[in-house]
Amino acid sequence: MSDPLLVVILGPTASGKTALSLHLAKRFSGEIVSCDSVAVYREFEIGTAKPTPAERQQAPHHLIDVAAPAEVFTAGDYSRLGRKAIQEISARGRTPVVVGGTGLYLRALLEGLFAGPPRSEELRTRLRDREAERGPGYLHGLLRRLDPKAAQSVHANDVPKVIRAIEVSIKARKPMTDLWQQGREPLRGFRILRIGLDPDRTELYQRINARAREMFTSGLIEESKTLAGRYGEAARPLTSLGYKQAAQFLRGELSLEKAIEAAQQGHRNYAKRQMTWFRREPEVKWFAGFGSDPQVQEAIEQVIASALE
RNA sequence: GCACAGGUGACCGAGUGGUUAAUGGUAGCAGACUGUAAAUCUGCCGCUCUUCGGAGCUACGGAGGUUCGAAUCCUCCCCUGUGCA
Numbered sequence: 483m484s485d486p487l488l489v490v491i492l493g494p495t496a497s498g499k500t501a502l503s504l505h506l507a508k509r510f511s512g513e514i515v516s517c518d519s520v521a522v523y524r525e526f527e528i529g530t531a532k533p534t535p536a537e538r539q540q541a542p543h544h545l546i547d548v549a550a551p552a553e554v555f556t557a558g559d560y561s562r563l564g565r566k567a568i569q570e571i572s573a574r575g576r577t578p579v580v581v582g583g584t585g586l587y588l589r590a591l592l593e594g595l596f597a598g599p600p601r602s603e604e605l606r607t608r609l610r611d612r613e614a615e616r617g618p619g620y621l622h623g624l625l626r627r628l629d630p631k632a633a634q635s636v637h638a639n640d641v642p643k644v645i646r647a648i649e650v651s652i653k654a655r656k657p658m659t660d661l662w663q664q665g666r667e668p669l670r671g672f673r674i675l676r677i678g679l680d681p682d683r684t685e686l687y688q689r690i691n692a693r694a695r696e697m698f699t700s701g702l703i704e705e706s707k708t709l710a711g712r713y714g715e716a717a718r719p720l721t722s723l724g725y726k727q728a729a730q731f732l733r734g735e736l737s738l739e740k741a742i743e744a745a746q747q748g749h750r751n752y753a754k755r756q757m758t759w760f761r762r763e764p765e766v767k768w769f770a771g772f773g774s775d776p777q778v779q780e781a782i783e784q785v786i787a788s789a790l791e
Numbered sequence: 792g793c794a795c796a797g798g799u800g801a802c803c804g805a806g807u808g809g810u811u812a813a814u815g816g817u818a819g820c821a822g823a824c825u826g827u828a829a830a831u832c833u834g835c836c837g838c839u840c841u842u843c844g845g846a847g848c849u850a851c852g853g854a855g856g857u858u859c860g861a862a863u864c865c866u867c868c869c870c871u872g873u874g875c876a
Contacts, residue, residue: 495829520829530829556826586828596825635823640832643824650825662825723829747818752829758822 486572487789488672490592492582492760493679493773494753496689500533502679502773502782503581507541509783510579510790513571515564516545517582517591520722522560523549525709528702529724531693544571552713558600561590565669572672585759592674594666599653609645624648629657675789677782678766679773680757687750689772694724694746698738703728723748 489506491499503514514533516522521530524547532546544567549555564580564587571578582588613621622638628651636643650658706728709720715729724745731741760766767785771778 518829519827554827557828558826561826584828586824586826586830589824590826593825598826601826637823637832640824642828642831646826658825666825718827719829721830726829748829751818754820755824755828755830759824759828762823 485671485673486577487786488568488572488578488580488669488674489786490580490582490588490674490676491679491773492588492676492763492766493681494686494756494760495531495583495749496686496693496753497679497681498773498775498778499581499583499679500531500537500773502677502779503579504533504537504540505773505779506783506786507579510577510786512577512579513542513544513574515567515571515578515580516543517560517564517580517584517587518546519555519560519584519587520719521546522555523547523551523553523719525551525712526705526719526725528697528700528705529722529728531697542571551709551719552717554601554718556601557586557590558595560584560587561595564591568669568672578672583756585756585763588763591669593668596662596666597664598650598658598661602649602653605649605652606645609648613641621645621648625651628652629659631659632657673789674765675786676763676766677785678760678763678768679778680768680770681772682770685772686753690749690753691746694749695742697724698728698742698745703731707732723752 489510489512491503491506493499503512506512507514516532518530520526521532522545523530526532533543538546545560545564548563549559568578568580568591580588580591609621609624619638621641621644622633622636625636625644625648626633629647632647632651633644636647638644647658650661654661702724706720706725709717709725710729710732713720719725720729727736727741727745727748730736730744731738736744769778769782773779773782
């Protein structure tokens with residue numbers, strides 16, 4: 483007996499992944515596993531474009547609302563919880579449908595991460611302080627000594643990645659790239675079918691603009707305000723797209739219209755980065771169009787049906 | 792109508808005689824990405840060729856002029872903003 487099927491839907495924000503996933507879940511008795519780094523947070527509703535309660539009635543959803551608003555949630559956490567959810571769905575004899583917007587999380591789920599040490603806030607602050615004292619380039623120089631290969635592949639200006647490489651190399655007492663050699667622990671036991679949504683760029687940007695504006699007119703500012711009141715403005719998800727701009731409006735840094743425009747811009751840029759990421763995802767069956775389009779849905783349905791035979 | 796201020800590449804905005812196809816920023820396009828990734832970073836970005844070293848063309852509102860050389864100086868014209876009529 484062959485491995486069970488795991489359907490993965492990927493595509494940029496606003497490409498209709500939710501609509502498609504609901505359609506497929508109903509058609510193939512599936513359960514949805516969200517792969518979105520902000521939708522994991524509870525209480526962030528409007529700005530995340532989470533499936534509505536009504537939509538969540540239509541099929542079981544997982545990996546949404548699994549983290550507290552002020553909690554630190556990482557790709558590693560996602561990978562563990564996601565795999566667990568997939569196993570459970572499969573054990574129920576149902577088909578897991580992963581809906582991916584966050585490229586790194588999807589890769590962590592499917593390919594795994596290398597076995598490295600977790601974050602160390604203390605070390606990170608120390609490193610950042612050093613950089614501030616000694617000037618830019620200090621950290622990269624340090625990395626060159628600790629892990630020359632990593633230093634070569636990470637640009638000196640990319641401070642977050644430089645810091646992670648240093649952190650790993652120090653905590654593990656060996657170069658990060660050596661740890662990479664040990665490989666990752668990929669998800670096993672499934673036939674993975676990757677479905678990619680690749681809608682027309684101009685149309686996609688129009689949808690993104692409309693949706694970002696709608697978020698503002700349907701309460702994003704109020705939501706941001708209450709969340710900031712409860713968890714502080716520094717809460718991580720409050721700095722993500724849409725929330726960030728709403729916060730700028732609340733602080734009086736931007737007019738409402740400017741805040742909306744900035745959010746639209748941010749979402750468009752994000753969509754582009756997502757496409758760059760997904761393009762190198764292996765074995766993707768691409769469909770030109772939106773997941774909400776019945777024709778696209780039907781074409782995808784057929785591909786899945788034949789994979790299930 | 793008069794007086795100021797101004798018109799720079801898709802946009803914002805530097806530059807006020809010569810390494811200037813023209814600093815920056817934004818947008819756009821392409822790329823990277825191994826634990827906060829809705830993050831962070833890189834490259835390209837007037838047009839046409841190119842053996843990728845470069846070559847040619849067109850450009851700073853318009854038309855003339857000064858100069859070896861002008862986005863930068865002069866003249867006239869057009870347009871925009873503000874103030875006074």
